[in-house]
Each structure stands twice: as C-alpha cells, then as structure tokens.
Amino acid sequence: MTLIELKNLKRHYEMSSETVKALDGIDLKIEEGERVILLGPSGSGKTTLLNCISALDIPTDGSYIFGGKTVPRDKSEQMTTFRRENIGYVFQFFNLLQDLTVLENILLIQELSGEKDQDRAINLLKLVGLEDEIDRFPAEISGGQQQRVAIARSIAKKPKLLLGDELTGNLDSETSTKVMNTLVSACESEKITAIFVTHDESLIQFATRVIRIDSGKIISDEKVS
C-alpha cells in the first residue's frame, strides 16, 4: 500500500539574484514497509526532500499525499500534528536532551504526544539493546548508544514513517553498522517505513530501495534486495 505519493513536487528558493530550485519536479511513490536511502552530493536537494516529506518545509508547488491524505502545508501547528502522528526523526547528532535520562528522553516525547506508556518505552530500549542504561544520562553513554536511544525515541510514538538525516554521520563504521542493524530490526518489528539521507554508500546494504538525486531531480530509483 502506498504511504507517500509526491507529484511534481517543487521547492524553489527566491534569492536576491536568482531562483534556487532545490527540488525541481519530484515524482515519487513509497510503499509501506520500504527502507529508502536517498543518496546524492551536497546541494542535490536530498535534505530539502526529507524536510518536505517531514512537513518541516513547505513545497512551492506539487502535491504530497501521505497515507491517502494531503499533507497540510499552510498551518504550522497542523504540520506539527502531522509530524507527531506520523513521523519519527533521527538526527545526526542524536539531539537527546542532556538533562533527562535515557528513559526520560523517551517518556518526554510520549508525554508531549499524550501517549505515555512506560512499558513500551522500556521495551523499546530493550529492542535497541539499552535496557541496562535506562537511568543513565546521555553524557554517560557512547555516541552509538545515544543514537540507539534516539532511534528508540523516534519510534516511541509509533510513527508510520521514520526519517534520518545523516544519522550515522557522526559515528565510526563499526558503530554505524550496529546502529543501522538496530534501526532495521526496529523498523521491521514496528512495521515502520524509513527514509534516510546519507552520503555513505555502504549503508545501501540496509535499504530496500535506493534513490539518487541531483540538482533537485531524481536521477535513479532502484530496488535492492
């Protein structure tokens, strides 16, 4: 079943001397359960595409259907609600709240979404292999562990789509592999569709589909086993 459908999606930025076409007519369908990797050089538009998909950014033109419904693009709070109900996000620098323990970082998102479920939070930490670290603070665990907490946090409110922008960019290759394995198993067990932006070709092994993008256009789109 199609989760995301983009038709002729454009994102143009009006600069003083020129118009920058960050996205220049993207047509894309992503099915539920897919793990998509967006590859491309710097400035190719992959992060802009991710921002439009996550309703952080507002497309200049084109349509964006998510789960059969048009994604709001005018009202900031409706876009936030869309993210809260549908999107999980994993950041390159983990972005854990340093003042909260590993468990509290997950509980906070649940509380803010009005869906506090401590058992699920603990289960998610078990899923990412951090059940022994629940009372520790982010500064007390490694970068890889922090990113796994971030993954657990991102799926804590049962999103339909998980997004990651260079989520292993701050990790060494061994840790990256561990984190990606965790992510794949988490997505599979929670039945979450995922889209990751990366420069790292080695991550292709964790994807079911690879889309290459350049100058705001998709230049290749291939399924991988």
Place this chain on the structure above:
Amino acid sequence: MSMLLTKRLMRSLWRTKLRLFAVVMMVTIGVFAGISFGMYANVITDMYDETYLDDEDGVNLPDIWIKNPVGNWNQTTSDSLCKLIEEEWSSNTLKLENCESRLILSGLMYHANESMSAIWHGIDEGNIDRVWFPKHDCCSGRLAESADEIVIDYHVAKGLEIQLNDTVSLIAGHGKVDYNVVGIGLHSNHFYFAEPGSIIPAEAGTFATGYLSAEGLEKLANVSSGTSNTILVDIKGTPSYNLLSTDKNEGPELESIIQNLTLSLGNLEDISVIIHDRSGQESVEFLRADVEGAKKTYPYVTGMIVVIAGVTIFLSLQRLIQSQAKEIAVLRTLGIPRASIMQGYIIAPLVIGGFGSLIGVLLGWYVGGPGMLGFYEEIIGLPILLDTASSSIIFENVIIAMIIVFFSGIRPAWQASRLQPLEVFRGKNEIRISSRSIQKLTAKLPATLGLTIRSSIRKPIRLAFTFFALGLSMVLFGTMLMMMGSMEDIFSPNDGYDAQIFIPPDGEEEIINWANTNNVEYELLLQYPGTPQGDNRQFLIYGLDKIETKESQLSMMGIDLKDGELPIISSEVFQVLIDEGTVEFLDWNIGDQETIMLGSTQLKVEISGITKGEMQRTIYFHRADLSQIVGINTTSVLLSSSEDITIDSELEELSIGITTTEDLRKSMDTIMEQQQGILYSMNALGLLMAFAVLFNTLVMNIAERDFELSTLRVLGAPINKLGVMLLGEHLFIGFIGGIIACFASLFMANLMIESFVQWAFYFTIEPTFSQIITIGGIVVGMAIALTPLGMWRIYKMNLIEKIKDISQ
C-alpha cells in the same frame, strides 16, 4: 583587523535593537536618576546653608530659642531675661551676639468669608530671624511698620491670591482687626509651610501666617507694649549643634550653653521656659532632614539603578555571545587572537554605556533635575533661588555608570575569547545540564515536569543575577508601595473629632458653653512641650481627658496601644504612655521610671505602655495628672458631632486657632496627590526595570534551549504542551523572584526608613498582606505574561534552519 571585528560586533548588536534599546535605556535611567537626584540634593543643600546665613541676604536664623510655654512676658521680664542670659553666658568660644524678644501668637485669618487658623509674628526690623524678601518673583513689598500693616507669607499669598494693598482680617483671641498687606515675604519658621505639630504641608485656605509690626500684634492681641513669649538668641557665626539624626553630639558647646540657661532661667520664680537649638524648630529641622534624606537617598537610588543596568548588560552580552558563538568559533578557527575578540566585547558595553550616559545626562540636567526642583517648589513652597548645581555630579554619575558598565562587560568578553571552536561546532556550548542533585530530586516526577524544573535552574548564576536585579528593581516599586501605605497611615488625621479649638490658657469654659449650646460633644486636651532630663530633644506631651484605644472609640483622641497597659490616673508616680520612637531613641521601656522636664520642672513618670503611629516623640498623660504639674488645665478643646460642626463667628472669637479634621484631610489629600506623580513614576520605573530584567532572562532561557525546543518541535511536540512547560518554568522563576522581591523590598524599605528616621520624624514600615501579594503577584504576573512571548518564539522558530544548524 580588530576594527573590522568591532564593526562586526556593532552590526550584530544593531540586529537586536530591542535588547540594545533596553540596555541603553537602563543606563540612561541610572544616569538620569543620579543627575536628577544629585542636582536636587546639591541645590537644596546650598539653599539650606545660604538661606539661614547671618548676612544681609540670609534670614540670620537664631541659634537658641527660649519659649514661654504658659503665657507671655512683659517688657521688663524679657529685658531682664536677656540681661541674665548675657550674664550667665557660659562659653568663651561661642560669642553671644544678640538677644531679641518676640511675640508669636496663634489666631485666625479671614479671607473671602472663610476663616483659617494662623500664626502671627510681631517682627520689627530686627537682627535675628528677619522676615525674608529674597530677590525673587515670589516676594515683594516691605516690612510692616505701622500698627495696621502686615506682611503675608508667600505661601498664603500664592494660595489665596492675596496681593499688596489687599486687606485681611485677623483674630488673636480678642476680636477681629483689619490689616493692610504691605509685603509678601517668607519667615524661617514657615519655610516648610505646615500647621504646628503637623508634617503635612497646609492646603491653601486652611492655614495662614503673617508678620506684623510688634505694635500691630500687640494691638491684635490686646496686650501691653513690649509683651513677648519668645526670646531669640544669636551667636556670632553659625555654631555646630546636635543633629537629631545622629548618635554623635555635634554641638556639645551649644548644648552646654542651653543646659546652663535652662538651669539659670529655670531657677527664676514664675518663669517657665523651653529652650532649644535649631533642631527643635520644626520647619528648620524638616528642611534639614529633607536635605539629609536627599543626600542619603540619591546614592542608593542611583547605585541601584546602575547596578540593575550592569546586570542587564552582563546578561545581554552573555546572550549576545551565545548567539554569536558560531561566528566567534569561525573567527577563532581562522586564527583571530583572543585579545582581538575580547576587545570588541569590552568596547561594546562602553559604547552602550557612553550613549546611555549621554542621553541620561541631557535628560537629567535639562529635565529631571529642574523637574525635581519644581516638585520641591510645589510641595515645600519655597522658591528655588539658587542655580548652583555643580557639573561635578555629571562626572560622578557618568564615571560610576561607566565603571559598572565596564565591569559588567569583562566576564562576557572573557567568555567570548575563551569559546572552544570545536565545542561550538558540535553544539556542545549550547548544552547545559542541571546539577546532579536536582536531577535526582526530580527523578520521580513526570519527564515534562522534571525537564521544566531542571531547565529553570540550569544556570544558577544567571538565575541568581536575575533574582538579584529583579529584587533591586522591585525594591523601587515595593519600597514606594510600603512607604506610601505607611505615610497614608501616619498622615491620616484623627477621625475621633471634627475640630480642635485652641484657646488661651484655661479659656475652656466659654468653649464648653458653646459646645453645650450647640449640642456638640467635647473633650479637653492639654498639650505641653517637654524634654528628657539632660537632653534638649523635645517631646510632644498630651494630657488626655480619657486615655483609650482607637478601637474602643471611647475617646476622641484614641491611641494605638502597641504594648503594655493604659495608664492609671493619679498613680503615686504618674503613669504615662510613650510612643515606640521614644523607646527606640531613649531605650525606655514598660515599667521603667524616668525623669522628664516640663519647662523647668522635673517630673518622674512610670511608663505603663507603648503606643505606635506617632511621627513625633510623644508622651500621653492623664490630663488631670499633667495639669497638676504644669498648672494649666487645657490648651485646646476637641469637638465632635454626629452632624457637621459649623464654626461660627462666636466660636472663632473665643479661640486662638481652629483646626478642622476636614482641613487636615484636604491637606493630606493634596500632598498625596502631589506626591502621586513622582511616586507613580518611581513605581513605573521599578516595574519597567523588573520587566526588562525578567524579559531578558526568560527570553535568554528560551533562546538557549533552541536546540532542545527545536528537537521537540521536529519530533512533533505541540505548542500548547511546550507552552505549559514554559508556563511552569516562568511560574517557578516568577514565584521565587516574587518572594525575593518581597524580602528585598521589605529589607530596603526598612533600611531607607532607618536612614531617614530621627527624633523628630519616626515611622516604621509594617507591610500589609495586600502589599506583599501585590509585589509578589506583579513578578509572577510579569513572568506569566512573558509565556506567550516564549511560545510565539517557539512557534515562529525556523525548524529547517535549526535542523540545518543541528545537522551541521
């Protein structure tokens, strides 16, 4: 290179115009207040010193006043008293220059069919305590020379629009006499124009003073030529005297002369005297206290405002550095030396301080100072004759402001130069963690609440600075609020009676008859001056018909009993009540037996209780007890009626002065109204500064949390839930800030009161529940009011830019 860096910094500052404006304004307000208060303090100090000088332009204030508390002296007695004073003069260093007798009487004046109580002076052209005609538009004409001429006081002439050659009708207990106004002038006893015993400036039409020739007053009072009741003694130069506001005795030599004269004159048969120096002269002492108060207050107020400005600059620069961390990190990475970075951040506050000071100087010198002096003219009623404010107050204030501003900028500048580029690029400089103990304490709370508390106190030093500045800002408001409350309590006239009729000694029978005829209730009152033994400071001594508490409403002049018991009449040792100021200054207490001087008579009294609410040092006797000692029954009659009392001409002619409660209330309303402008301005200033401080800190708190707030927003945190978190944080800061503001206000108000109070003016601050709630509530209210601003900031956050920042 450093020039470009400074230019970059200035442009950055310009981008945050609102904050920049707030900081400049803080410095401006500090310097403005300093110069305004300073100019006021300088000018009135010079005026106080020069006005009373023993020269042609000054009034030649007496150095010793010898007053007859029970009646008048004839010419022979006053001459012999002056002779005795000359013979008994005990000092070799302080030379007696002049001794003059005067007649000063209470009475009434009629103008436009209205009567008002009055004090009449009989003054021929003398050497001491002259009627003053300063070179100013206020005053004109000449001294009264013949028996039907009068010089009307400037305050009265201005208030009632009396002009030269007008006719006024006067009474001094012996019928109405018309006088021709030949002069409008001033007199040292009435520079501060209030009824005797009152600190409230008299409202126009409620009190009058005038300066007749000696012959003119003798005619009015129907007394023989040369009658007097006051002897003025002038010493060569201006001798030091004991200031009531200090514990030290500044004038031991003058005090010794006064004690010797008290002994010598007190031993004379049928002579009763009260002797004091200028500290016992109400108007003179009030102006001196005002000068002293202005001098003492001005550094406090200025210092306080400039310190608040300093804290605001400090916090704002910290925030600026934080917002510019990436730029600074780039510069550091490019090899810009620390000193070059630091330089700009030191120059910036100096430029802000310089600009703020410049505006403050212009406003203070041309608006604030003249405004304060205009206010002085309005309230005190004395024309400002000098324009001698020294430009040194500009330098003093600007230098103080610049020093504070400089030191406020040093730490942020040092912090800027010490930023670690790598930490900045990794975003680590933005991450602040609360203390482990706070984390443990809040571990059991829901994550949102835990985060609210932890983020509120994540930066304890900044929070401490905020609370400090907030406390100081609210001190202005809180102190004014509490002082206004206390002033209203103290100035409120007694509600137990409608009018006080002053009578010649033992002239009460006719007033009682009048009261009985007119169905008006009455009580007799005996007022008499006294001093502690061996001390020249004066008590106001009341002999009351009934000593009862205000609550009981059994007496027209109810007292506010703070401690102890009401005195028992005709006790073996007379029992009295003393006011709490007397306890403070003399350390007398309940059960003590102390000796007081009533004129020349020594009297041992037992203190049965302590009263509160009196501004002057006061002793309450049973009238019968006091009367036995001083030999007078009554000095005034209090009248009360359920209906309005009509003061008719019969009553006026029987009296030597009438004070109605309605007049006192009018005067109080006027002074409160006059003061409201300045008090409200001070209140508004305090609130504005408190708001600026709170605004700065709360906005900085939110700005510092861009990292976590944007993360939460990206993860879908709804604005209302984040708003609740912010509200919790603001409530927490507001609540603590409110408590600190209350304590700081109370502490400062008491400190200010302590520096003001002295023997002649004593009052305490007793904050009411509503005042405390107002002060605390305002801080909490301001903190809550800033929540929508925080929410708006979060709502408007550019998440894409934030994500970019975080990702990069």
